[in-house]
Amino acid sequence: MYAVILAGGSGTRFWPLSRKRNPKQLMSVFGGKSMLQRTVERVLPLKPKRILVVTNALQAEETTRQLREYQQACRIDVIAEPVGRNTAPAIGLAASIIARYDPAGVMLVLPADHYIVQEEKFRTTVLKAREAALNGYLVTMGIVPARPETGFGYIEAEMEERGAGPYPVRRFVEKPNLAKAVEFLDAGNFYWNSGMFIWRADVILDNLLAHMPELSAVLARLTFSDDVWELGDLQPQIEGIYRDIRGESIDFGVMERADNVVVIPADFGWSDVGSWSALPEVMEPDQAGNVAIGVREELALDAGNCLVYGGGKVAALIGVQDLIVVDTPDALLVCHRDRAQDVKRIVEELEKRGLSEYL
């Protein structure tokens, strides 16, 4: 099995901690290892033959640096996209590389910035999904929904009763409104679309040829030096072909159109950590619901459901609820928890005001 880690996100929603050169996946969000490093450590026990990390030019250096310590355990190649083109080109590129050396190789595709609570259960699910992948299916991991979430897309499965799957996918559903989300939760055969996939390299390439022939044609221009996995010549070619590549997600480009898609129910405690408000959900809050990370000492007086992040200071909260407080050396964020999605608007405003050193 090969692991392909998609690590090119810009992560403006974790400003001011995340910056253009230090996005969420490279951040030590939970103290200690970065989310990228945690993703690598999560797959290492599966003993992948190789790990491919697809990132962008701006982050390639730091990405490479963070992965150095794992090169002994597993060879990791970092591929830098000159510009982000969504998931389909990144996945197509990785599949082209793997197929060149191991056409029927199974590839596990993982975003670099997801949080998983039960790592062993995650690996068990991956191994189960691998069987279906070996049989020629496009396997997507469907997260068993924990609440009527309106922020994710859903996958509807064809299933009689809940089991381990895999189940054929009836359809992919856009982010629903709350009424729909409640309906999906009650129905029991809907899953969150996690963006984690498993398939054979040749199978996904066949599907790209069928459903995204333009992308497939551009990828076919890549030439590889010899039969030994060595990507030194590839980077300049990538710069070239990306000029001709349109941005598209693998979901829209392939998954929603292919007929051999199955879903594996995944129930290992998952969060895409899409904004600051997700952190208290995946961390262990204290009795008042407060989470303090990177703080010298927290003092809460009638304060609850707050996240205080960074600064290494004494942090005192008095009579406040549902706040996100992020303290970095050059920026301070105080945000209502329900407004965490709007952090990216601050980043836009900073750009507009020409305060680029804070981006």
Next chain:
Amino acid sequence: MYAVILAGGSGTRFWPLSRKRNPKQLMSVFGGKSMLQRTVERVLPLKPKRILVVTNALQAEETTRQLREYQQACRIDVIAEPVGRNTAPAIGLAASIIARYDPAGVMLVLPADHYIVQEEKFRTTVLKAREAALNGYLVTMGIVPARPETGFGYIEAEMEERGAGPYPVRRFVEKPNLAKAVEFLDAGNFYWNSGMFIWRADVILDNLLAHMPELSAVLARLTFSDDVWELGDLQPQIEGIYRDIRGESIDFGVMERADNVVVIPADFGWSDVGSWSALPEVMEPDQAGNVAIGVREELALDAGNCLVYGGGKVAALIGVQDLIVVDTPDALLVCHRDRAQDVKRIVEELEKRGLSEYL
């Protein structure tokens, strides 16, 4: 006229900016000069013969340092109390010094940590009060109330209609409840007790003798070297007599008991800046009601009535109301505006946890 500035407050309510060694009156709360320095600059145009600043041992050095630049304009003596004993001993001590060299000298008593908007009007009021003081009255400045404030004591005047005064004082009233405060505001003859006084040194000493004989007796033990104002020998004596002095306010010890007390209505824009929540009242907020001091750039997104203080950073507020945010190098405070009085409880808690470096 002599000015006596009471500068010994501990100012825990402005934590984390104010610390034991750097209390409110020594802080540059509004940027630029400290409140003590502003107090001195406010009285200098009145051409006082001398200025006496009474502070405590811990703050004496910084107090002296801050006053150095004014020594050319007016001789300023700093007197350090070994321990705070409320206002009566500090005022009695200052009166004893002044009376030794100029018995009928008029002394203006001012707290070092009050904010005054219209300084010229303040001085006009002082000069009017001085006339009554010369005639042997104990004059207290009564602030014309701007709202039914429950956080101050009140002074009831004997008056037929509003004028410049002075008016005889009928009684001093403790902090009222809201109903009472509304009543006082409607009545029109109630003033806020500001803690600013004017009287002759001999008059206040006579009143101390009559109403606080114990304190009077202790103060009588002070000996002065000669007829030239020189306080070098005084400091060790002060250390001695303070062991025998009980803490008492001048209000309770003298003003509420004396029969020659008059009130001068004062209407020059006043705040005792008793807590962080007072700052937005005396500063100029922006359209959303936000005040930012010592901040590199403020970005407010649906945020209003907030104070952001210090840090020199980009400060972003999203979807929050009525917050006080104070950022210092080693501590961060996020407090609801209505809870500003509770900042001192954080200081108590820090003390309890042994985090004395943050006090």
